[in-house]
Amino acid sequence: MFEIVERQEMAQGTIISNWIKAPKIAAKAKPGQFVILRANDKGERIPLTMADSDPAKGLINIIYMVVGKSTALFKTLQVGQFYQDVIGPLGQPTHLDKVGKVICVGGGTGIAVMHPIARGLKQAGNFVYSVIGSRSKDLLIMEERMKAASDELMICTDDGTYGHHGFVTDKLRETLEKHKDIALAVCIGPVPMMKFCCKVTKEFGVKTLVSLNPIMVDGTGMCGCCRVKIGGQMKFACVDGPEFDGHQVDWDELNLRLRSYLVEEKVSYDQFKAGHGSGKCSCGS
Amino acid sequence: MSEEVKAPKKEKIPRQKMPEQPANVRRHNFEEVPNGYTPELAMKEAERCIQCKDPRCRQGCPVEVEIPAFIAKIKEGDFEGAIRKIWEKNALPAVCGRVCPQEVQCEGMCIMGKKDAPVAIGNLERFAADQQRKHGRDILPPKAAPTGKKVAVVGSGPSGLTVAGDLILKGHDVTVFEALHLPGGVLIYGIPEFRLPKEIVASECHYLERLGGKIEVNSVIGRSETVDELLEHFDVVYLGVGAGLPVFLKIPGEHFIGVYSANEYLTRSNLMKAYDFPNYDTPIVKGKNVATFGGGNVAMDSARTALRLGAEHSYIIYRRSRDELPARGAEVHHAEEEGVEFLFLSNPLRFLGDDATGRLTGVECLKMELGEPDASGRRRPVPIPGSEFQVKIDTAVIAIGAGSNPLLTKSTPGLDLNKWGYIVADPKTGKTMKPRVWAGGDIVTGSATVILAMGAGRLASNSIHDYLTMGW
Incomplete structure (x- = not known):
């Protein structure tokens, strides 16, 4: 379980910033690398490139746009709540050489x-x-x-x-x-x-x-x-x-x-919006 | 040992069949195909074992389960005794009873098989494990006193879990690191629910935790921590990370929507439960006409998964003939029963797609015929010129194997790799060229079976135990 310690809505609530407690990842994270996040047991594995990290505090920063069910579900997570899984750092870091x-x-x-x-x-x-x-x-x-x-x-x-x-x-x-x-x-x-x-x-x-x-x-x-x-x-x-x-x-x-799953993504998002709006969903917010 | 029983003179008992779901029902659901023995059936089957003095079946088992001894316990109705016997050598009996190729291992060696059908050792092992899980008391096998030695096992697939189970019982402090969010490796992401229910994998992993092992999921060794960093905290590291990178056909059109590697197709369906979309969030293309390329167990799993996802036609396209299929006979038989259609002696040339939607619409293949035997001893498929034909499909699953995953090996200096990128390890001990590091399973051999990976794990755990207790 990975706790959200800071949360900010940007761009009129269409973009969300989370600082997440993940000391092992923060210790290793380098610019250009990504993490995979999953909100809960039924969730998708969503890759997001890290926007920042703070090894001293053991935090990583992700910033994402709400585009479908999974990111809408992420948006419901408040400070003190948790991502079920955060995996990383993944991918090759950027080569930060001096070129001029x-x-x-x-x-x-x-x-x-x-x-x-x-x-x-x-x-x-x-x-x-x-x-x-x-x-x-x-x-x-x-x-x-x-x-x-x-x-x-x-x-x-x-x-x-x-x-x-x-x-x-x-x-x-x-x-x-x-x-x-x-x-x-x-x-x-x-x-x-x-x-x-x-x-x-x-x-x-x-x-x-x-x-x-x-x-x-x-x-x-x-x-x-x-x-x-x-x-x-x-x-x-x-x-x-x-x-x-x-x-x-x-x-x-x-x-x-x-565009592989445009149809499925719409089905999933529509169902989420219907459930979330009517208070029937179990996302906890 | 128990009494010596001569071959029964009384009425001969035939090999007991496990009841199973009818093919026309099960092809539409993800529930397990065979339902397992009842206690009565198990005891009856156990009676067929003649308790050889020099049991050949044991020699056929890569982890050397005391087969006649556990069968004798089942015959007596002492099911707890049976599972205790199995646990001495095997931490994953519910898995092995289901997915081992017994016909070429224990059962292939069984003396009863000379004249009659061999004793159903796999079914009996499965029965003992299921009986314990469902009805047994909360018992654990005896464990040696703590040694104070720490072992890191990288990868929670069959080889890693075997190493962990062995070394925990020998008193070592074992931590298993798993990259995915659930432990089990190929048992959880690869083998489908209808062949190995995920609840069973979870239960076998939980058994290791009850024994005192630790399992850390979401840990991508090579990225979150390197092997060298693990060696700072652990006396020994075992690498059982599996094969990895899927192999594609390298033909035009593999980018079309609906073309999957078997790893992706099965991971979506098994690990992420995409068959239950949108109840679960991960989607999968539920094709009406699905073609799987390849002829191994993974191809059978994929083609049978496609049926359960609603396919009207599920084809297996294989470039050799039925005789050369590398899959287990039982798996091919199950696939045929369920209505998987085999297109033998056919080689894919290119995928066809709709450029506007990007979706797969078909595959063009070439007919083959069998020529002279090749290096593998199998007759080599030779193309028949001008025999191109097309099959209309909306989903393709490529199940022709996997290469080595560079993620861990590239970040670990001192490991010797062969030309395919697999780790070089002593086949008798699993020792690598890097001090205090052992390896086994698919990352050493390339894609193989669950039980071979477990056998490699057993050799490595013996060697690791010697090193930890005697220093070599």
């Missing part, structure tokens, strides 16, 4: 995943440009933490309610044009965002890391559910990733496999 100038692009909850990587790259002695974006101002998360983790922070909103009016790819292109000596890009967010960021960085010949989020079951290399095609080769995101060279990723295949 880097640009970190984060969209939506991808900003949370990006945060420890940007911070780590800055601590390694890199000059870090960061671009973060969301649909609108209300949905933007972690501005302050990203500001601290970066040397220069740029903000974009799709509707222009804050920062640059437009997509993160605009600021990415502008920055790469201005600073030809940027040696590395890290882009983390929804699949279309990562795909288009990679198109831009490819034009400039800048090496680009992305963090993939395919569906997983065990997360330890046993089931093969998270297979992705990288440079024409089958890789398992849970043990070979989740970070890969963005220019090698078969984005269309990833996007297709993410």
Whole structure:
């Protein structure tokens, strides 16, 4: 059992931050790694990349968007309540080498995943440009933490309610044009965002890391559910990733496999909303 | 020992069959197929054992259960005595009685089998274990005085649980680390409910805990802690982490929605209980036309699971013929009875899918014929040119084996690995090249059976006990 010690609703309650007591995981967690969480006995195993960790206090931080039954169930968990299972740290950590100038692009909850990587790259002695974006101002998360983790922070909103009016790819292109000596890009967010960021960085010949989020079951290399095609080769995101060279990723295949259970996910979520709304559910909130 | 009984001159007792669910009923449910012996049936079957002086059956058992001795106890109606006898050598009798390939082990050696059917040793072992679990007193086998030595067992599958059971009884302090959220390894995620109820796996694991063992789930050794870190707190580490990485067919279209590795398909259904979706949260594609590729026990389990998930057609597509199927005869027989359709001498070429929805729609195969025997002694399948044919399917399950999982081995310096990435260990002792580290089961041999993994565990536990008590 893993206790939630701090909980915060962000982006008008669509994004939730949890600090969870998990000392063994916190002691080992590195930027870029993920955990698998399960709310209760009947729950799915949900992989989430950690947004932060505090080994001294034995805590890990996850930040997730409510998109279906499992994350809606997570949202019902309050401070003092527990996740039944938290497993990790899993996946390969990010290589935080000093390469000079880097640009970190984060969209939506991808900003949370990006945060420890940007911070780590800055601590390694890199000059870090960061671009973060969301649909609108209300949905933007972690501005302050990203500001601290970066040397220069740029903000974009799709509707222009804050920062640059437009997509993160605009600021990415502008920055790469201005600073030809940027040696590395890290882009983390929804699949279309990562795909288009990679198109831009490819034009400039800048090496680009992305963090993939395919569906997983065990997360330890046993089931093969998270297979992705990288440079024409089958890789398992849970043990070979989740970070890969963005220019090698078969984005269309990833996007297709993410849609595997759209029908089932809707059935499950609708049933949950009906039960939860009527007070018949057993989630305890 | 008990009295010497000559081959009975009285009326010959035939091998007692276990009552089982009819095929047309059980293909729609996940309940166990055979119901087990009643005490009367078990005692009657036990009478068939002639109590050989030099029992061959024992030689056929990888963990050397005292087979005639426990059968004698059942014959007397002393069921508690029977389970105590079995426990001396086997911590997982309810599992072994169900999933061991007895026909090539104990029962394959049984002298009764020369002229008649062998004694149903597996059924009797299962009976003794089930009787104890359901009706027995709360008893435990005797345990040696604590030695103060600490043993870490990595992986709670059949080999790990055997090592744990053996060493706990010998007085060592044993902690088992399991990566998943429930203990049992392949017994919990791989073997389906209808062949091995999960309640039984839980009960066997609980038995180890009652004996004093500790089981830590959600512990991914190699990530949450390394083997070297374990060696700081434990005298010895045993690695029984299983094979791991599923092998795919490496043909076009394996990304389509509905294509699964057997590991994923079975894990979703067994461990995550996706067959009970949406009562449980994990979904699975419940295909109407399902093809399983491969011919082993895992393929049979997958094809039979597909039927229970509602498939109208569940095919097994295998590139050799029926004679070469590596699965146990009983499993093939059960699959045939339930209506699994076999397409022999067929090799998949590519999966077909709907590019708009991304869903699998079929598979194209090539007909094969058997040629000369290959290195394995089996006749090699040879393609028949121009014999391509298509099968309409919406779900594919690839059950052609597993490779080695690099997660633990890559994070453990000093281990010797072979060219397939499996750990090199002494076949007689399970000792690896790394001091104080033993290994066994699929991570050493590649994919094999439950009882072979248990046999490897037994050899390793003997060697570990020698090391802990005598220092070598």
